[in-house]
Amino acid sequence: MIIDAHRHYWDPSRLQYDWLAHAPAALQRPFLPADMNATQDACILVQAAPDERETLFLFDLARQTKGVLGVVGWVDMEAADATQRIAALVEQGQGLLCGIRPMVQDIPDTEWLARPSLDRAFDCVRDHGLVFDALVDNRHLRALSQRLTRHPGLITVVDHGAKPNIARRAFAEWAGAIARVAQVPDVVCKLSGLLTLTDAQGDTTAIEPYAAHIFESFGGQRVMWGSDWPVLTTHATYEQWKACAQALTRRFAPRHEAAVFGATARAIYSLNGRTTASARTA
Template structure:
């Protein structure tokens, strides 16, 4: 079976534009580059991956295009653009050109912004219109504080193809599941919204056992079904809790438990469809 990792990162801290790493665990402050992942990915049986931005700069997106040339497994890049720039359309077009077919989506780091309502700002309408017109996906890197604004954006632009990163980052083992589940129910009512089955291990609080993820996975399958869930590793952030292969096998276990017979969709076909990846999942 072809497996696509729809969410992984590479980064080089010496570039100087990964500000969030200053407050990250020390284990993440190193460089993570193609040579650090390729053997693990091959051993786990993962065919291809989508590389996701980790710095809020357009030069970092172009750096990812360069790294993709060193890693034949990368079939798409989700980049960053200044969505408030007056020339945002030209900036997006330039990234599409420079990516030479690799750019498949854009992701602002909304979870790190002071204004939780930023995603709903009318000042972003032109950027969202351009993302939609260019056939790109919008990756929503949000936590619970930003979910109301994301919902308002979906209501205003129902045709926008959106991917909810890391299931909206629930606090597993720390906060009641009900509030998160209510937001997931409202968001999943929008048929153009996909959700990543990713990042859940690192959402576990303290010493909470990984089996605490099960009711969250069950709710995701109940809300999105097997046609709008997309698996991603979130490597190397994943390494704070588990190995690449461990999370893959755990996600496969949950998929077989809550949506038997749908592995090909969750682990490949949905990502290919959502991001319009040039990958034949039937080969």
Template sequence: MIVVDAHQHYWQPARGDYGWLAQAPAALQRSFLPADLRLQREAAGVQFSVLVQAAPSEAETRYLFGLARQDPAVVGVVGWVDLEAADACARIESLKRDGDGLLCGLRPMVQDVVDPDWLSRAALDRAFDCMQDLELAFDALVTPLQLPALCRRLARHPQLHSVLDHAGKPPIAHGDDGQWLEWIDELAQQPQLHCKLSGLLTLLDPGMHEDAIGPCVKHLFDRFGASRLLWGSDWPVLTTHADYSHWLRLAQTLTQRYAPGRQADVFGANAMRFYALDASILS
């Protein structure tokens, strides 16, 4: 079985555009580069990955292109563009050219925006139109408060290939997931929306058992089905709660429980199809 990690990061804090790292756990405030992941990925049996932006700058996206060219396991890059810029379309087109086939999607860091309705602003329409026209995926990095705005955005762009990062960050640790459940039910009715089975362990408070993510995972399978779920490691953020192989094994166990026989889809085929990755790597 070909395994594709649909969500991993590299970063180099010395570059200076990772503002969020100042509030991150100390263990994450260092560089994480291809050499740090290669052996872990190989040991886990993961052949390929999608590299996702971690800084709100086009310069970082171009930096990721360079790292991807050094790391043969990386088959796609999800980058960042200022979607509010007057020339957002030209910026997107420029990034796609510079990526030379690597750029497969864009991810505004919506979770860090104060206005919960930002994603539904009309000022972003042209940028999303451009993403849709260029067949670039939209990674939705949101919290439950921003799920209503995401629903409105997707309604305006019914052909946009979209994926919910980290399942929309359900409040697993706090037990007040009613709002998240309602919006997941609503969003899952939009067939172009996929969801990443990623980032769930890091939502647990210290001392919580990993079994606490089970009901959330079951709900995702119930609503999205195995054909719209993509496994991702969220490495190196993952390292604050588990190692790479452990999360992969746990996700495989949960997939076998809730969607028996669908491992190949969740752990590889769905990511290949969603991000329109080079199918020749499967041969």
């Protein structure tokens, strides 16, 4: 079974998604499970709003939707009661919560991740067996490295290859920084979100050196595929990106297709033995 390790569902009529105001108009509408009927791939839902109510919304969708294996949610990690909030989401998720994702890329302070005031919240994420999804780009990789040294055993997933500036062909600084992050053994990288970082629709050749470096840095066992749907739809269809990612994996990490397209996500997000949420509640 293929697992899409990074899928979004959102409904701007229910919650506020500030970043959508600056996104292409085609994304400024609801995207819900009915829009994904064409694929039978299992998935992990990932938050898209800094609002704990959205995490509860994703729990509800997961319980109603075939193929959803887990949810990466959001919690206010700066709150005085952050550890209690995390514990409450774990309880409310009833096994669905598999990770926490602060929206680091949208926080003005590029050193936010290194703040000591966040130590207790990150310890709590680790102690609950949750994954830290790192929504970062090159500006944050130094602070990310500092954060990881404080929490041995914190499983971390770098979203979208840390969002290299592919449109401007900026490679060297990102390549060095992501390679250093990859030296931490508990860090995994998502092969996701790269096409939408190009300046042309479907420019698969532009992403090749970046994908090659991700595989070289992390190895085929520490990379997982994600669609980043529906953001992806501004540049390609779901099936087009999946086929592209499969070709990149065969080229740069031969014999690791099973890991990239399912096994690594199952292991990292502790999905082994899970049925889909809808099957569990039926």
